[in-house]
Amino acid sequence: MSIEVNGVAISDQAINVESAYHKLADTDPREAQEQAALALTIRELLRQRATEVGLEVPEDETGLDAVIDQLLEQEVEIPEADEATCRRWYEQNPERFRTPDLAEVRHILIAGHPEDLEERNQARTLAEQLIEQLQADPSAFADLARAHSRCPSADSGGLLGQVSQGETVPEFEDAVLRLPVGLSPQPIKTRYGFHVVEVLQHVPGTALPFEAVQAPIAEYLEAVSRQRAMSQYIRLLAGEADIKGIKLDASDSPLIQ
Incomplete structure (x- = not known):
């Protein structure tokens, strides 16, 4: 599997090492390899973007996660779930917020x-x-x-x-x-x-009051917004990059779950 991101190669050895983090008991080894390749491609894409915007990127992997977090915080806007948004979700999904029958x-x-x-x-x-x-x-x-x-x-x-x-x-x-x-x-x-x-x-079950579930609703909606915003951001970077050897689908990457 030969992969390049803007001329930077991702080695088979690196993919093999990374695949160990994607193996579950019922995971096909080929699927683990594909997930590893995708994660490393996105990681390299973000590393290059961090360098481009002037962040101090370590030469090795040490500290790269912190730099990526800084990059994402700087460039990806996550909308907050205000009370009106949470209440609208609560009213649209009443079956989620009631005690069981x-x-x-x-x-x-x-x-x-x-x-x-x-x-x-x-x-x-x-x-x-x-x-x-x-x-x-x-x-x-x-x-x-x-x-x-x-x-x-x-x-x-x-x-x-x-x-x-x-x-x-x-x-x-x-x-x-x-x-x-x-x-x-x-x-x-x-x-x-x-x-x-x-x-x-x-x-019969009874409806839980909005005030009792507002916090978990906000947490859920912001997590969904974060996932969507991250996927859009990575797709944008991928669209501007020269990526060879892999089709990038950010929504499937464990890096942004």
């Missing part, structure tokens, strides 16, 4: 391994039978949970307490948060088996 639930887990079809069918059949019993005698739920459930909640009559998004497996949460209050007429299937479920109550 809750469902108070009790259940009976009839275990069935997902790869054992016979066990799964038996679990479904038993769950359906328990639902029929509970439809006839709702007061039997706790006793049936203690007798049949393979969840630790069996000791408390199947009571799980309040469930919200992200607290259990998604297929269970998605079902119980949609179900009406009362006994579900059908068992809920999850990776663990089949659940006999009774929703005791729903507690």
Whole structure:
């Protein structure tokens, strides 16, 4: 891979060394090499720009990061997220700023391994039978949970307490948060088996006040603005430079994340 930035070569050795910082457990080595080459190209572009505007650039890599930071602070304007901007984002994205919906639930887990079809069918059949019993005698739920459930909640009559998004497996949460209050007429299937479920109550989420989320909104919007401004700045420099051996896409560079 032969790369030049305004006549300055970036060696294969430098790319190989840099690629070590871009390798993750599931990263293709070629992808790590490409990311390393991109990062070094942008770094060289910024180093040359720093020299051009009169900043004191070290001959080696020591201190170059500080010079690049100084250059970017000097040449890239990051708009601040004022209160009006933050409030507009808050009003346009209400779903982001509310407490989660809750469902108070009790259940009976009839275990069935997902790869054992016979066990799964038996679990479904038993769950359906328990639902029929509970439809006839709702007061039997706790006793049936203690007798049949393979969840630790069996000791408390199947009571799980309040469930919200992200607290259990998604297929269970998605079902119980949609179900009406009362006994579900059908068992809920999850990776663990089949659940006999009774929703005791729903507690809908409530909107968080703007004042409580203004600071993180501002931080998020300024981070987005910073990324956009950096990408535009680097593209501008790249457009004025003679770059060979690589196509520069600033938005993908780890240097400006």
